[in-house]
């Protein structure tokens with residue numbers, strides 16, 4: 001007779017759904033897959049609508065709900081909203097709509113930055129959608145603790161990463177425009193408040209200078225995913241062979257090229273395809 005513990009946990013074998021407007025969420029995906037090597041993933045990039053950051057709150061919320069619905073219909077056991085902009089607009093309503101699905105979101109890492117600063121001044125770079133959201137205001141109220149938080153909206157920066165321009169003099173020039181006010185304000189911690197930015201971290205570091213520490217929230221998000229899987233008993237079994245599937249609402253060949261460029265070592269493991277979000 002089969003004991004309880006040997007009944008396969010089908011739910012646990014399902015993939016983790018990872019969502020971003022584009023390729024930015026791959027900066028979270030790569031840490032997730034490294035830390036959780038038995039887990040399968042289902043990545044959705046809504047590149048038909050990227051960038052989200054310049055859209056209205058209602059538009060971002062609707063698009064994020066459509067994406068989450070698609071991931072759930074395709075079997076995701078847990079959702080990672082690997083996009084600060086989508087999380088700012090939709091995390092609360094997503095959790096209300098799907099109370100039984102664990103949903104891990106992102107928010108700019110103001111808390112660790114405020115804890116680590118020596119100068120008492122931290123910088124946050126993010127999209128307009130993230131910095132203008134009520135969620136961000138509440139984050140500052142809760143965690144800045146008297147530390148000066150200097151924000152900088154960086155419209156257009158997502159497009160550089162989407163188009164694969166990760167360095168060069170034009171990007172450096174653009175970054176000086178965004179970051180010089182922050183470095184002049186004597187920040188020593190710089191929060192990468194958009195998941196696209198870790199892919200241009202070298203260029204950002206060069207412009208911000210060696211005295212500034214960049215904070216990429218991907219490891220913290222991964223720990224949150226681990227805690228959820230642990231508490232719900234939903235870790236994939238160690239004998240499972242993970243599958244990584246990538247979908248875009250735009251051009252599959254372009255997403256494939258981006259995946260090769262941005263997370264190359266793992267690219268032999270992947271399948272890439274196009275989809276639309278209609279159920």
Ligand code: DGL
Nearest residue numbers: 024052053084085194195
């Ligand atoms: N990766 C998204 C974020 O973390 C980019 C949003 C956009 O599409 O503008 O905010």
